[in-house]
Amino acid sequence: QKEVEQNSGPLSVPEGAIASLNCTYSDRVSQSFFWYRQYSGKSPELIMSIYSNGDKEDGRFTAQLNKASQYVSLLIRDSQPSDSATYLCAVNRAVTGGGNKLTFGTGTQLKVEL
């Protein structure tokens, strides 16, 4: 089982619709969760972080966390063509010997169509 799993897509949504991106993780003791957006040929850009169960909203983005189900999601409202990118889910967990490690899922490619 992969540590962080995402549907690779592509996920196609029409402009103005809600895009829903999902992520599951295997390590129950993971403490923090992040969504990054990565345009082709560019570096990852942090969109959202979430640490507690429930919803966290920031503009058009809402992150949802359910630790019991080991599930994180990202909703993008009023999707725009500029939202077309790969969305990476990342999970932070403690590692043996001390310290923390960010592990990324393989990413979901989102395409917002006109």
Place this chain on the structure above:
Amino acid sequence: DTEVTQTPKHLVMGMTNKKSLKCEQHMGHRAMYWYKQKAKKPPELMFVYSYEKLSINESVPSRFSPECPNSSLLNLHLHALQPEDSALYLCASSQRTGPYNEQFFGPGTRLTVL
């Protein structure tokens, strides 16, 4: 200043060359990271520095040698690389290395090994 900078943007090197990648941040962050990203794959952690000390080495081959001269700078020295080492090398920083610290990425150095 909320930026992580990396130089050079592109690097082409032969297998016998020695080169260095440079990363700089002026956000007062005390944790810095090197990641490697192959095409259509997620970033993979290579090294973590905390307060200028190496805290995590993800079993990276010795042909990659990290260095943290001060709290703002991170270098990655390269020698005797292989063509399969061609990738996007990403630097990131965070305030500290704990789980509730967001990592911010630089633009990356695209490395090609001939």
